[in-house]
Amino acid sequence: xxxxxxxxxxxxxxxxxxxxxxxxxxxxxxxxxRGILESQIQKNMDSELVVDTNLIKGQMDQVExxxxxxxxxxxxxxxxxxxxxxxxxxxxxxxxxxLVIGSGIWFEPYVYSGNEEFMGPYIYKDNGAPxxxxxxxxxxxxxxxxxxxxxxxxxxxxxxxxxxLYHDEVSNQIMSTCAVPMYDNGKFIGVISVDIGISSIxxxxxxxKVGESGAxxxxxxxxxxxxxxxxxxxxxxxxxxxxxTNMAELGKNMFKGEGQGHEKVKLNGENFNVYYKTxxxxxxxxxxxxxxxxxxxxxxxxxxKLGFICVVAIxxxxxxxxxxxxxxxxxxxKVNSFALSLAEGDFxxxxxxxxxxxxxxxxxxxxxxxxxxxxxxxxxxxxxxxxISSESESLHTTTIELxxxxxxxxxxxxxxxxxxxxxxxxxxELNASVEEVNAALDVLVDEADNSYKISSDIKYRVKNIENNxxxxxxxxxxxxxxxxxNLNKSIENAKVVAxxxxxxxxxxSIAEQxxxxxxxxxxxxxxxxEQGRGFAVVASxxxxxxxxxxxxxxxxxxxxxxxxxxxSKLTNDSKEMLLFIxxxxxxxxxxxxxxxxxxxxxxxxxxxxxxxxxxxxxxIKNILQEVGKTVVSIAESSQNTSxxxxxxxxxxxxxxxxxxxxxxxxxxxxxxxxxxxxxxQKFKLK
Numbered sequence: 001x002x003x004x005x006x007x008x009x010x011x012x013x014x015x016x017x018x019x020x021x022x023x024x025x026x027x028x029x030x031x032x033x034r035g036i037l038e039s040q041i042q043k044n045m046d047s048e049l050v051v052d053t054n055l056i057k058g059q060m061d062q063v064e065x066x067x068x069x070x071x072x073x074x075x076x077x078x079x080x081x082x083x084x085x086x087x088x089x090x091x092x093x094x095x096x097x098x099l100v101i102g103s104g105i106w107f108e109p110y111v112y113s114g115n116e117e118f119m120g121p122y123i124y125k126d127n128g129a130p131x132x133x134x135x136x137x138x139x140x141x142x143x144x145x146x147x148x149x150x151x152x153x154x155x156x157x158x159x160x161x162x163x164x165l166y167h168d169e170v171s172n173q174i175m176s177t178c179a180v181p182m183y184d185n186g187k188f189i190g191v192i193s194v195d196i197g198i199s200s201i202x203x204x205x206x207x208x209k210v211g212e213s214g215a216x217x218x219x220x221x222x223x224x225x226x227x228x229x230x231x232x233x234x235x236x237x238x239x240x241x242x243x244x245t246n247m248a249e250l251g252k253n254m255f256k257g258e259g260q261g262h263e264k265v266k267l268n269g270e271n272f273n274v275y276y277k278t279x280x281x282x283x284x285x286x287x288x289x290x291x292x293x294x295x296x297x298x299x300x301x302x303x304x305k306l307g308f309i310c311v312v313a314i315x316x317x318x319x320x321x322x323x324x325x326x327x328x329x330x331x332x333x334k335v336n337s338f339a340l341s342l343a344e345g346d347f348x349x350x351x352x353x354x355x356x357x358x359x360x361x362x363x364x365x366x367x368x369x370x371x372x373x374x375x376x377x378x379x380x381x382x383x384x385x386x387x388i389s390s391e392s393e394s395l396h397t398t399t400i401e402l403x404x405x406x407x408x409x410x411x412x413x414x415x416x417x418x419x420x421x422x423x424x425x426x427x428x429e430l431n432a433s434v435e436e437v438n439a440a441l442d443v444l445v446d447e448a449d450n451s452y453k454i455s456s457d458i459k460y461r462v463k464n465i466e467n468n469x470x471x472x473x474x475x476x477x478x479x480x481x482x483x484x485x486n487l488n489k490s491i492e493n494a495k496v497v498a499x500x501x502x503x504x505x506x507x508x509s510i511a512e513q514x515x516x517x518x519x520x521x522x523x524x525x526x527x528x529x530e531q532g533r534g535f536a537v538v539a540s541x542x543x544x545x546x547x548x549x550x551x552x553x554x555x556x557x558x559x560x561x562x563x564x565x566x567x568s569k570l571t572n573d574s575k576e577m578l579l580f581i582x583x584x585x586x587x588x589x590x591x592x593x594x595x596x597x598x599x600x601x602x603x604x605x606x607x608x609x610x611x612x613x614x615x616x617x618x619x620i621k622n623i624l625q626e627v628g629k630t631v632v633s634i635a636e637s638s639q640n641t642s643x644x645x646x647x648x649x650x651x652x653x654x655x656x657x658x659x660x661x662x663x664x665x666x667x668x669x670x671x672x673x674x675x676x677x678x679x680x681q682k683f684k685l686k
Contacts, residue, residue, distance in 0.1 A: 030302070033298075037296075057279050066096060078182075083105075103123055121134060155181050214291065
């Protein structure tokens with residue numbers, strides 16, 4: 001359908017463009033927001049994985065250090081310490097960690113006692129109290145044949161080693177044994193074992209909150225589930241053999257790839273984002289999975305809000321467009337009606353009422369001006385027509401009288417001839433004056449040219465100032481942005497100081513534990529008597545070092561607090577400096593740039609004025625040259641006039657004939673004037 005009204009055309013075009021722009025903005029906002037959200041979630045999940053894996057590793061490290069400390073104490077004192085002292089000591093140590101179920105000392109045959117092949121006291125927790133048993137220290141159990149004992153015996157580095165997780169049917173929990181070999185001058189003498197139950201780690205993993213409906217899972221190095229919402233799969237099913245093929249594929253990819261990663265997988269008909277990280281040394285893998293619908297929920301909400309805003313904006317813009325178009329069409333109708341009246345010759349119509357200064361107002365003002373000027377011109381033509389008619393009649397009478405007076409002209413010609421001779425002398429003086437003025441104008445033209453060159457130089461220098469000022473302004477703005485970015489990076493780097501304080505507190509806690517161990521060692525050395533004196537000195541030195549470590553840690557914490565305060569003050573001062581640059585220096589630069597641009601405009605005006613002055617001077621010079629030529633011509637004409645006076649007399653008769661013809665032309669002119677009056681009467685002027 002062809003649109004005839006300009007208002008309808010404008011409305012369709014503007015509304016269509018507005019809708020397209022809003023749709024484009026909505027699409028870009030959605031994609032950008034989704035990308036930012038996914039990136040932020042990736043960072044949050046990575047941070048959560050680091051925190052959770054560190055918590056798990058920290059608990060396991062505590063058990064490892066406990067086992068190694070027991071091994072070091074036993075291998076250095078087993079020759080002088082009674083077995084019951086070890087039993088009491090282990091009975092206290094196993095309560096230092098909730099993971100520990102029990103611990104045992106397992107000596108090689110006849111090492112601790114020349115009469116005992118099996119020496120393996122085992123202390124375990126029972127209702128909050130330590131319980132001692134020797135039921136594993138016999139030939140029937142024969143602890144020498146167990147894997148944990150063999151692996152520890154083959155471990156030449158004397159470091160702790162965790163066995164693979166296994167399900168204990170008696171306690172109905174997942175367990176592992178941390179075994180540490182003991183050596184005496186390079187000779188293997190036995191093993192320290194610490195049995196742990198990882199129920200607290202399972203609870204820790206099960207309590208991890210991943211969004212609103214996400215979950216966490218822990219996988220052992222063989223792919224078996226350590227935690228799962230289906231208890232039948234725990235330590236029985238491998239993720240690589242899961243009945244859900246997508247989950248199995250995820251498990252295979254996890255064990256093929258690096259220690260940390262991120263994948264998208266469909267589980268039970270719903271898309272999930274899965275993030276995983278390997279716990280070093282243990283080989284366990286922690287998985288965090290969160291539904292994509294939950295991740296995309298904020299983006300969808302944002303999309304709905306933006307969509308609502310866009311609809312409101314489109315409606316408001318349509319209202320504004322309709323009002324604007326109504327205003328434009330209303331004024332166009334006024335102009336159309338005004339033009340129609342003029343086309344019909346009605347110049348009595350009222351001028352258009354102008355209430356605005358925009359383009360429509362300017363057009364109305366110009367049409368009003370056209371009305372006034374055309375009305376004045378037509379009125380003038382009408383008046384002139386009447387005057388021509390009247391003058392034609394007078395001219396007809398005058399031509400008759402003129403013919404009679406030409407006889408008198410012949411006598412006057414002789415007198416004119418005499419006056420011409422006098423005029424020739426005056427013309428020669430005028431010619432000399434014109435030459436002097438011409439010389440002065442030459443100087444004026446040269447000065448005008450110099451002014452134009454000077455104004456051009458001024459324009460060039462002002463342009464350089466404008467460019468330099470703008471360049472300085474851009475450098476200042478860029479410098480401010482660079483320093484602001486550097487300041488933000490420094491603030492992030494300053495957070496390391498807070499981490500140092502946390503590490504210092506951890507070191508202080510370790511020092512307190514070392515001090516407690518040294519105190520226990522001193523007590524045991526005192527009980528040993530003369531044989532434990534050297535060990536008592538070592539324990540005392542360890543206690544002193546622990547106290548010094550605590551004091552040093554306090555100094556580190558105080559220094560860290562001072563550094564944090566200094567960083568805070570430096571950050572505030574830097575922010576104030578950037579604020580001063582943005583609020584004071586940058587606006588001043590902007591003002592200077594605007595002034596430079598204004599100087600450039602002034603230089604353009606001066607250059608234009610100088611150019612016009614040069615052109616006007618040159619024109620005046622040309623005119624005077626023409627005047628000089630005219631004066632010379634007049635002088636020559638005066639001479640010719642004198643010579644031709646006689647011929648004029650002869651031609652007067654001819655002029656008389658011409659006057660008769662003029663009389664006829666006057667009659668024709670009157671007829672034309674009457675016709676013009678009839679045409680003008682068609683216009684309505686009053």
